[in-house]
Amino acid sequence: MATRIRYDNNNCEIGVFSKLTNAYCLVSGTSTSANFFTGFESKLKGVIPIVTTTIGGSGTIGSLCVGNKNGLLLPHTITDQELQHLRDSLPDRVVVQRIEEPLCALGNAIACNDYFALAHPKLEKDTEEIISDVLGVEVFRQTISNNELVGSYCVLSNNGGMVHPNTKVEEMVELANLLQVPLVAGTVNHGSQVISAGLTVNDWTAFCGSDTTAIELSVVNSIFKPIQSQPKLLVSEMRKSLIDTYV
Template identity: 30%
Template sequence: MHIERLDFENSPYLGVYGFASDRVVLLREGLGEKKLDVIRDVLKVPIIETSVMKSRIVGIFTAGNSNAIIVPWYIWDTELEHIQNSLRELGIDMEVVPFKSRLTAFGNLILANDRGALVSKEFTREEAKKIGEILGIEAERGVIADYTAVGSVGVVTNRGGLVHPEATDEELEWLRDLFKVDVYVGTANMGVPFVGSCMLANSHGVVVGHLTTGPEIVKIEEALGFL
């Protein structure tokens, strides 16, 4: 299966608690083994359970792609070392970069795949340039559907993308050029437009919140290149 429904302790907002790439998943601590097995089976990459700044909302604080993971400057040393050591033990050559900024909710503010990144206009141009350099891709500043929290209103992989249903045709065309994949509009969890907060996705599959409807799943599968 390329797609499965799941909940994290009855929460359908999976993207709040984890970060997924084509090489690894960072996930909040404390989920049961059955749910971890579902995530491994669908996304087909190893999982590193961790906290960030002593918080379980790992997906809010982390962003990245297959090249690097960006974490807040204020991450605890023990957390940073745990993630770095786990990657090393798994044989995954990825940088984990604490990024100094007044902003910390990188998962909400950065939308990236291995070909491009859209970063919130709340970042300075200099910060956007540095984010692109860390991730090894072109990074542009912008909004989606007038939202600066571009990471929460979108999800993008190396196969496709899904964004807020109020995104304009011009924005969709721009995002397709930036990410080099087809990008569509849609919702999850029974009409929630903040799709990035509702799922964990990579090029292998997607795990969506358990409230996501059948028609939404069809649209998600199409948008992320699984149909």
């Protein structure tokens, strides 16, 4: 079941301050409360690394980077020290790369899982190629309900995806065929249309802002299918999988 958490000062836009994948979790290093970090730790400790970081001194890391189990793409605003910290902290197999893309809020411009990515139509051609190479995905330039910031209005895992609530059925069918996962239109945080600001997921768990209603939570659970609990067998299998992959 998805977990409700909040950032400092009752901020429910938890996706702005975190990035969750199947191989790692990044958490804002500017948080003044330990509760935000421990919210992720309660579900992820011992399974994947949880890394606190900033990007260019900013804590809005979820908006600024994009990644999956294969790689992590970072904007040109990241400092050399921050870049090295991430390279040192993430599994060796995860490719960590800084890119010179004018649209530096990569998390707002790109949505991806481990196999496919939706990208802002105006991204540089070189950026599209880097996304494909570093993340190991097929890239589609798309809009979602006429919005170019596909990373803001879509959240994906390998199990499913949630998109802007005004997305037409025909568009969802087209996107679902491209991404080869089921999609649903919805909101988080009591009606927020900016899906990625209030939701971050991987293939077995999900976190959403604390203002997310029971109905919204049920939609998240139905499309992403997070595991109801984290039995020892799951942790053991995930750890074994990561060791086999990264060593």
